[in-house]
Amino acid sequence: MECGLALEKHTEACPVCGTVNPPDAKFCMGCGLNLEETLKAPPEGVPEEPPVKTLETEYIPPDDPSSWRELCPACKQKPLTPKTYNGILSHKTLLECDYCGAVFEPHGTKFKFKAIYDISSDIWKKYGRKTLTEEEWTRIAHGGISNEETRVLEEKTSQDDLVNFVNALDQGNVNLSPVPNPPIILKKNEEACVVFGGITLMEPRAVRQTRGGYAGPTIRVAKGVSFRLGSVAARSESHEELRNIDKGTLVLTNKRLIFMGSKRTTNIDLRKIISVTAYKDGIASQRENKQKTEYFTGTDQHTLTFTTSGRSHTVPFTGLIMKAAVEGKIRQI
Numbered sequence: 001m002e003c004g005l006a007l008e009k010h011t012e013a014c015p016v017c018g019t020v021n022p023p024d025a026k027f028c029m030g031c032g033l034n035l036e037e038t039l040k041a042p043p044e045g046v047p048e049e050p051p052v053k054t055l056e057t058e059y060i061p062p063d064d065p066s067s068w069r070e071l072c073p074a075c076k077q078k079p080l081t082p083k084t085y086n087g088i089l090s091h092k093t094l095l096e097c098d099y100c101g102a103v104f105e106p107h108g109t110k111f112k113f114k115a116i117y118d119i120s121s122d123i124w125k126k127y128g129r130k131t132l133t134e135e136e137w138t139r140i141a142h143g144g145i146s147n148e149e150t151r152v153l154e155e156k157t158s159q160d161d162l163v164n165f166v167n168a169l170d171q172g173n174v175n176l177s178p179v180p181n182p183p184i185i186l187k188k189n190e191e192a193c194v195v196f197g198g199i200t201l202m203e204p205r206a207v208r209q210t211r212g213g214y215a216g217p218t219i220r221v222a223k224g225v226s227f228r229l230g231s232v233a234a235r236s237e238s239h240e241e242l243r244n245i246d247k248g249t250l251v252l253t254n255k256r257l258i259f260m261g262s263k264r265t266t267n268i269d270l271r272k273i274i275s276v277t278a279y280k281d282g283i284a285s286q287r288e289n290k291q292k293t294e295y296f297t298g299t300d301q302h303t304l305t306f307t308t309s310g311r312s313h314t315v316p317f318t319g320l321i322m323k324a325a326v327e328g329k330i331r332q333i
Helices: 035-040 122-127 134-141 147-170 319-332
Strands: 081-086 091-096 103-107 110-115 131-133 192-215 218-222 225-228 231-253 256-261 265-269 273-279 282-287 294-297 303-308 311-316
Touching: 110 134, 131 134, 147 303, 147 311, 147 319, 192 256, 192 319, 231 319, 265 282, 273 319, 282 319
Parallel strands: none
Antiparallel strands: 081 091, 091 103, 103 110, 110 131, 192 231, 192 294, 218 225, 231 256, 256 265, 273 282, 282 294, 303 311
16 A cells, blocks of 8 residues: 555456466356355355344243133144234234144234134134134133124023923923912912013904095086086995003913903903914913904013023013913913
């Protein structure tokens, strides 16, 4: 640097054939080796610089030893490992299973089953892309089911129990619990099993309508004066409509069906009932020596609690249950 003499560029010998090549040579003049890549490669024994890490695989054990993170809900073979993926502006931590490839993505306090290696597996068909709580995933990991499946199963069980109970009630094989202090005077060996207030008594009533019209020509005599020739024809039609008769209390005993209202009191001997029709909100009863059908509506405003196989259920007292209760008492007579 003191005298300014130009120095020649250092020449390199080919590491394969030993040929000395010009300083600017890209390929060996002897064997054609790519000198740029070969000479830039790090010498043996010197490790390459590791790539930038974008994935952290540190496993954080859960506080609860029975947590689903200890056992993958998909394969039940390996634990789930938290893995953080760094982005430009944010990062995302997922729970992944190294055995089956299951991926669970956090959504608030819940986790979404996002991916798996085998998308034809039963677990993916059942829970794929579903977002559940950690408690639900824990149950699934240990052979349980989700809250939604539990609800559906309970509804089906409740429906099956109700059908079995109503059938047994209709056949007279089970009895409703006696009602203490009913609002009627009981006869000997009589007990009340249903006492419902707010029941409406309805009966069909004939409604007549008259329709008429003029038939014939009109002859004009002068301005503002005219005569009509012909006659007026009238036609009367009659049809039945259900009308509210009274509102009161309905009592079912092992001998009678009684309605007590402010305008009407009906005392029906169960042995005289010919048929009972069930509706959503009540029943219709036909009996001997009574031409018109009597409708008792409003039973579904009340509830029935029953127990079967150790399971207790509370359901609306629909007309179907009321029908079964009446017919069951008739069969017991």
